[in-house]
Amino acid sequence: xxxxxxxxxxxxxxxxxxxxQMSIAWPYLRDLVxxxxxxxxxxxxxxxxxxxxxxxxxAPALDCWTLAPAVAAVTSTLELMLAVRxxxxxxxxxxxxxxxxxxxxPGRLSLNVVSSWWRDEATQYGAPFDVHDARYDRTEEWLxxxxxxLTEENVTHHGSMYDFEGTVLxxxxxxxxxxxxGGESPRAKDVISEYGDAYVMHGDPPAVIAGKVADLGERRxxxxxxxxxxxxxxxxxxRDTEAEAKAELDRILxxxxxxxxxxxxxxxxxxxxxxxxxxxxxxxxxNRGLRAGLVGTPDQIIERIKAYEDAGVNLLLLQFSxxxxxxxRFGRDVISRYPGRILESH
Numbered sequence: 001x002x003x004x005x006x007x008x009x010x011x012x013x014x015x016x017x018x019x020x021q022m023s024i025a026w027p028y029l030r031d032l033v034x035x036x037x038x039x040x041x042x043x044x045x046x047x048x049x050x051x052x053x054x055x056x057x058x059a060p061a062l063d064c065w066t067l068a069p070a071v072a073a074v075t076s077t078l079e080l081m082l083a084v085r086x087x088x089x090x091x092x093x094x095x096x097x098x099x100x101x102x103x104x105x106p107g108r109l110s111l112n113v114v115s116s117w118w119r120d121e122a123t124q125y126g127a128p129f130d131v132h133d134a135r136y137d138r139t140e141e142w143l144x145x146x147x148x149x150l151t152e153e154n155v156t157h158h159g160s161m162y163d164f165e166g167t168v169l170x171x172x173x174x175x176x177x178x179x180x181x182g183g184e185s186p187r188a189k190d191v192i193s194e195y196g197d198a199y200v201m202h203g204d205p206p207a208v209i210a211g212k213v214a215d216l217g218e219r220r221x222x223x224x225x226x227x228x229x230x231x232x233x234x235x236x237x238x239r240d241t242e243a244e245a246k247a248e249l250d251r252i253l254x255x256x257x258x259x260x261x262x263x264x265x266x267x268x269x270x271x272x273x274x275x276x277x278x279x280x281x282x283x284x285x286x287n288r289g290l291r292a293g294l295v296g297t298p299d300q301i302i303e304r305i306k307a308y309e310d311a312g313v314n315l316l317l318l319q320f321s322x323x324x325x326x327x328x329r330f331g332r333d334v335i336s337r338y339p340g341r342i343l344e345s346h
Contacts (some may be wrong), residue, residue, distance in 0.1 A: 001309050003040065004046050006287075007029070010047075011024050015264065016255050018055075018252065033071050039328055039330070039332070042081060043078065044081065046067075049061055050121055053238075064082055065082065081214045083112040085115070086115070086138050088127050096169060106174045107174045110180060112180045114181075115191075116129065116135060130186070145164065148174060151172070154168060155169070180200050181195075181196040193225070199213075201231065202288045206304075206308050207231060209313060213311060233288075234289055234291070237289075237320045242300070253283055
């Protein structure tokens, strides 16, 4: 099992807790990424959103592609999974950025390719916005061109969305970046099966995840393509006792913590057909983080992770709050004790 984490470029993950004691300032992030290697983490995902969809649109949100070289320069083993939305980026300029970043962090770059879903943000930032299947048409063509640019001497491409004539890209990166993708629709799975190297899912129970792993695995096998890697995203509450973990869960689910949170929650449940308790959990933590069930004692969390591994998962992408302290706890109490893992001491 590989352990990854979401870079806190939004200042937190919790909608009901205004101050999570997390900073977007570079000294905080610099120390976080340096320490994460010592704690045993393998990878960080740097998301790409220009608006903050957790703390509110006027709250700060950092840019992935500006932050990435700084993170690359102060780390030595951490894989950098850089989120990219094809409607915001030319494949040629992305290829050039990747080849340059590879000179800073050779062999440590990967991509989280996201078929953009947020119309309001695209409108504010002047980016094209494609309806659902058209998003994947763009992603498919974008990935096809990117792969050519990173591997071929000259690239000529005339497609429905991109045109290039005799393009030269040098230097070439030391290896092709791993392409991580997510999506549930049939069209999304078609593109993932054809162009992805890894499928990342929200943290449904292990039995549900096992079914998704089997589905994509069989599809890839039928196409004669190499096996996919599989990842799951989740939010962690690790405490010495179940009671302490439950108390922290109750705290982050408390929509009465602020009038803004309660008003947003009311809007959320009025537009939802989920059961109330599930809706509260879905609302309170970003990216449906509580679905993974990573709440409890270190032993309970280790058993849950083993169940995901048995289901075919080999990567966890985790969120914590406050991030620095909780990642240190997780490294000490979970990663260092997980079968097959050895945490270095410094």
